[in-house]
Amino acid sequence: MTRIAVIGAGIAGLAAARELASAGLQPVVFDKGRGPGGRTSTRRAPPFAFDHGAQYFTVRDAHFAQVVQSWWAEGVAAPWNGRIVTLEHARARELAEATLRFVGVPGMNALATRMAKELDVRCNTRVARADFSAQGWRLAGDDGASLGEFDRLVATLPHPQALELFGADAAFAPRTTRSVVHPCWAVLLGAAQRLELDFDGAFCADSALSWIARDSSKPGRPPHEAWVLHATPEWTRAHLEASREAVLELLTAEFWRITGLREQRFEHRDAHRWRYALPAPIDGPVEATWVDVERRLALAGDACVGGRIEGAFLSGHAAARAILTGL
Ligand SMILES: Cc1cc2nc3c(=O)[nH]c(=O)nc-3n(C[C@H](O)[C@H](O)[C@H](O)COP(=O)(O)OP(=O)(O)OC[C@H]3O[C@@H](n4cnc5c(N)ncnc54)[C@H](O)[C@@H]3O)c2cc1C
Incomplete structure (x- = not known):
């Protein structure tokens, strides 16, 4: 089975993971936060x-x-x-x-809690390194320990952080550099x-x-x-x-x-x-997910479509569809 990792358990990451799971795959979702939700959070x-x-x-x-x-x-x-x-x-x-x-x-x-049900979501886990080779993606946490190897990756981090993780070589780097x-x-x-x-x-x-x-x-x-x-x-x-x-x-x-x-x-x-x-609104044409075909990496999140929960959901869904249709 194709091994897929999703970075981020906000609305975009969870929408992607749910779509992948409904196609029979078993994505692993990593989030650095204590629970899923990202910016849809509640403080008690x-x-x-x-x-x-x-x-x-x-x-x-x-x-x-x-x-x-x-x-x-x-x-x-x-x-x-x-x-x-x-x-x-x-x-x-x-x-x-x-x-x-x-x-x-x-x-x-509550939205993210619901969406995370039945998914493999690993919280308190920051992806600190993502290295691509012929074997695929190798992810590592803050302590340098391996988080696993994967064939495909969906990343839903804020664009400035995605740029730090994937570097200027990523196909979408020129666009993420312009994201505010x-x-x-x-x-x-x-x-x-x-x-x-x-x-x-x-x-x-x-x-x-x-x-x-x-x-x-x-x-x-x-x-x-x-x-x-x-x-x-x-x-x-x-x-x-x-x-x-x-x-x-x-x-x-x-x-x-x-x-x-x-x-x-x-x-x-x-x-x-x-x-x-x-x-901020996207400068240029809107595409729900930004892909790096060579590295089998899809960037998703509200920033791809100009912000908001609905945009994040649709972007995550589009990233999953990109993977399911051959990325
Ligand atoms: C103050 C504020 C007000 C808002 N008001 C509204 C509103 O009224 N209506 C509306 O529709 N939208 C609103 N939004 C926007 C909405 O919250 C977002 O559009 C949506 O939640 C984005 O979801 P996402 O999954 O793209 O990103 P996020 O929710 O940011 O999810 C990204 C996840 O990635 C995780 N992450 C980041 N780096 C790493 C890493 N290296 N390793 C592992 N995990 C990582 C983060 O912990 C986070 O959980 C608001 C946002 C804020 C902050």
Whole structure:
């Protein structure tokens, strides 16, 4: 049987592995994180819970719609019917278009947990080296120990990291060099009481914050008032090496300013820096997966198709199809 490794157990890696498994193959998925999910993660700080990465997802593609339908039927995903607005100088305005937004239940990481079921997923395992020879791929971990030998490889790392792992020789290197992935500081706030805001999520204008959301308004979450704030890429870049405490102070102050609320004490405060959060739109034609035919390597992930969960899913699926159709 063809030996296949998938690097990354985010939505792209898991979509690839599931498609390969459904064709009868037995891919091995490696992820450096403690659990699957990547940027669709949930942080629990009882009694609060926060989706500190991806907030929700939308559905356009017919195949992805079918998968989401099955997640919904299983109770792993559900629509989020919160009131989403734009917010500027404490004034909330309705959005021009109605959008159906889905979330994982009980947290965004439920999607990956579901997708990882019945797959061989090895967490806490960073692929530190990937060497190609006539025999195929030889992967090694941080301690230099072998992670195995494989005939085909699907890589779903952020492009800057893929470039480090595969080097400038990879066929897709010229494109990955041009990929830009924006960073994002996220702030997680848990309050003893409901904040007096009549919306559940807001795209912020004229602010260091791009997005704020009442996570506890999503289906299946604990009832305790939980807010997630995301800083803009520009603000994050300017404060990339700032301390967590400094970021908390500055972005919480901005939260009070933009909402117009009186300052209050939070029961829980934390911040998380995503160094690679949101890919910029692709410069050039969009291809769902970028392949290196000679080395039998497919690069997938949201960055190939301009970001977002649906894009990551479709990209991972395309990488698997590339392998199944002869890569
Ligand atoms: C703050 C933020 C907000 C977002 N908001 C939204 C939103 O509202 N809606 C939406 O649709 N999308 C949103 N996104 C984007 C969405 O999260 C991504 O598009 C999607 O999760 C990408 O999936 P992926 O599998 O391509 O990458 P990832 O989820 O990043 O998965 C890559 C995986 O590779 C692993 N990895 C990396 N290097 C190695 C290595 N050397 N060895 C082993 N494993 C490795 C990582 O641990 C990770 O699990 C947001 C993202 C962030 C960070």
